[in-house]
Amino acid sequence: MAFAAPKHMEGPKLQTKMSTWTPLNHQLMNDKVFEERCALLGKWFDKWSDAQRRRILTDLLERCSLSQLKFCNSHLQEKVPREALDFTSILPRVLSLYIFSFLDPRSLCRCAQVSWHWKSLTELDQLWMPKCLRFGWYINFSPTPFEQRIWKRQYIEMVKELHITRPKTPPKDEFVVIDVQPIAKEAADTKFSPTYTYYPKSSKSQGKKDLPPWRSSDKHPTDTVRFNYLDNYDPIEQGRLVRKVTVGQQNSERKRRPTSASYKLRKAKSLSKGFPGRDGNLQISLSAELCNRPKSAPRPSWAANQLAEYPATKATAKILAQSTEWNAGIRPCPVRPPMPKMAERGKKAISQTPPRKQSQAELMMMTVADVIKQLVEAHEQGKDVNLNKLKTKTSAKYGLSAQPRLVDIIAAVPPQYRKILVPKLKAKPIRTASGIAVVAVMCKPHRCPHINFTGNICVYCPGGPDSDFEYSTQSYTGYEPTSMRAIRARYDPYLQTRHRVEQLKQLGHSVDKVEFIVMGGTFMALSEDYRDFFIRNLHDALSGHTSNSVSEAVRYSERSNTKCVGITIETRPDYCLKRHLSDMLSYGCTRLEIGVQSVYEDVARDTNRGHTVKAVCESFHMAKDAGFKVVSHMMPDLPNVGLERDTEQFIEFFENPAFRPDGMKLYPTLVIRGTGLYELWKTGRYRSYSPSTLVDLVARILALVPPWTRVYRVQRDIPMPLVSSGVEHGNLRELALARMKDLGTECRDVRTREVGIQEIHHKVRPYQVELIRRDYVANGGWETFLSYEDPEQDILIGLLRLRKCSEQSFRPELKGGVSIVRELHVYGSVVPISSRDPSKFQHQGFGMLLMEEAERIAREEHGSWKIAVISGVGTRNYYRKLGYELEGPYMVKKLD
Structure with a gap:
């Protein structure tokens, strides 16, 4: 219904009525009423509370289209600029240092001016040491564990000593003259400093400021020029030229100046005053010892100033002693030559020096050393120690806000105790x-x-x-x-x-x-x-x-x-076709x-899997x-399945010879944003099982698993905050096993019965081990499952899967009556190949016994003339010791 504009619009009564509706076909009235309502809304907005304002703003934003939201975003950026987040405060310290490692020295110096936190990160030695070593700039002294920014100072000093700048490119009629000037020797570590003099025609550039040593004159440098601080000149050749010029001058200066040896002799004699010997005479052997001792590299002046920041207090000496005894993964203490005996006046001054407040790194080092010391003492006394309580107690003792990491504790364990403490840690x-x-x-x-065939991915x-x-x-x-x-x-x-x-x-x-x-x-x-x-x-x-x-x-x-x-x-x-299997x-x-997900054809079609259940059976057979x-x-709780069909499909999956897998990963359906299933869940066309119902279903599925199948996983590793609906617990397997225990059922899959997991969870070990054999038919072949178990405690030590290959085998190595060992595995903690541990089960002969029984079955019962093993690359030498040879990708052995 269309509305016409009223004839009289000036009356106050009409204006009051017009504020409650908007005409549809009169533009003038629309504009006027719109302005009136905007003013009315602004007055109400000023009177509303903050909560009411937030509510109306949220409602308005939800009604906006995408273009309108973009307009709001750009307008907000003008009024309230977005704050830039400091990545060093969000990322871990290791990642921040990794990002800084890509910067050149000049950029690192600029980053150090951003904030104190950036300054502490960009001046670390692990960033500057590779840059110094790239040019062969080594330090000639051993820094103490408390000295920092050594390599940055080394880099700066070396760049200053080079004093090489790139000359400006002269015009065609100009020329460059290299003027090599001798430099007086100021210190023991001073190097040559060749100077380049440029003579231009005009004097325009005479008033310009000289560029710093690390900066090139090229306004558009490439990476090669930017990082090439030697400026394409050979420093060794330049050094030879300088030496030829200055060798005569240096010899004359040495004659006039006293030598360093005489200077050290006089200094040692002055230090020896006040040191009487046993017979009352002055002890003067110190100077002779200093002269005879090999000379150590002098410490540069800038490093000497750096060392002065760390006074030699009793607390520092105690820290150094502890760090020497218990290496906590920090740089080892430097090995110094013996120092002369200190005078009484110096001892008194040191004793009166106030103790320096220890940093968090020093306290962390002392805490780690103390934790390891207590662990060693507990081991020697035969006591069990709770590591978490020990770390908490020791951290509180030293006043640390955070506990030491387990990685730092393991790295600091002394070598003689690693075999004992590392397995416990x-x-x-x-x-x-x-x-x-x-x-x-x-x-x-x-x-x-399968997007090319179905047009989309799976709905979940x-x-x-x-x-x-x-x-x-x-x-x-x-x-x-x-x-x-x-x-x-x-x-x-x-x-x-x-x-x-x-x-x-x-x-x-x-x-x-x-x-x-x-x-x-x-x-x-x-x-x-x-x-x-x-x-x-x-x-x-x-x-x-x-x-x-x-x-x-x-x-x-x-x-x-x-x-x-x-x-x-x-x-x-x-x-998983023949060509794919051969490549693998x-x-x-x-x-x-x-990926099977379901054994129902309608579910595979509705979830857009892109393959049939028949293709699953064929791939199992060929593999x-x-x-x-x-x-x-496998995925329970898919759309259009239900609890009863879910239970029936797993019974079919484990009992039908067309399936019967060797292992299973159970992934209950999760609703995650951005998927087709999320839209179905949001509109109410899909509902997940309740948490208790899902735990009951998983418990029923685990009770159906045969003893030759291993359940590798029970749920996805997706973080729970990303899951809109589905699994609500991160320990679904644990809850399902507890529910099975309440119902009086047991899970007899391979993983639950492994000896290593039984030792960790239940602290039990097998007592009487027997060889157990199970035969079944799966995927057109005769399967034999051999295992060494403790039948009373239901503990599995090792297993072997043997198969009599069918006539449809496509591999030429397996045709004509061949049996194949598809898996040989002895469980328990890892034992290296070249070692033996009587307390563990690997390398105790169980694998050899299983192989002997498999060869007997293949020869006497299968009637095979050859047995093959699909072996990992690293285990082929093990089978070579048993008489097997490599044929194609298999290890084979002919049976007598």
């Missing part, structure tokens, strides 16, 4: 309780391959280049620990491996046996060149060799001290993680016939 011992150190690495972010999948988490890989958010390590290394496989291995070392773990897990989406969907580059760098990071091909990297990795016992690759059923065998891969261990990813 090990952080998260569960990481290596299975006998290997797992190193997870991520490939570069890339799109999911976060991450990827097109998601809200832009810099993360597919199905990851970028906030998982592995993702953050990969982002910090810029997805470089070499850096990821080196950093993680070094981190595990610092935490007290053994890294002699490493197993890689390649995460970050479908790795086999990437280009072949990138895959070869990635795998090659993984092996090179362990061996230390720079290889040109994957085969070369594998050969060197076999002989590495840190052995690669296996590689696990995440993939999809449609990227050449990489040294031994285990596959295949097991090639010798791989198969681990599946």
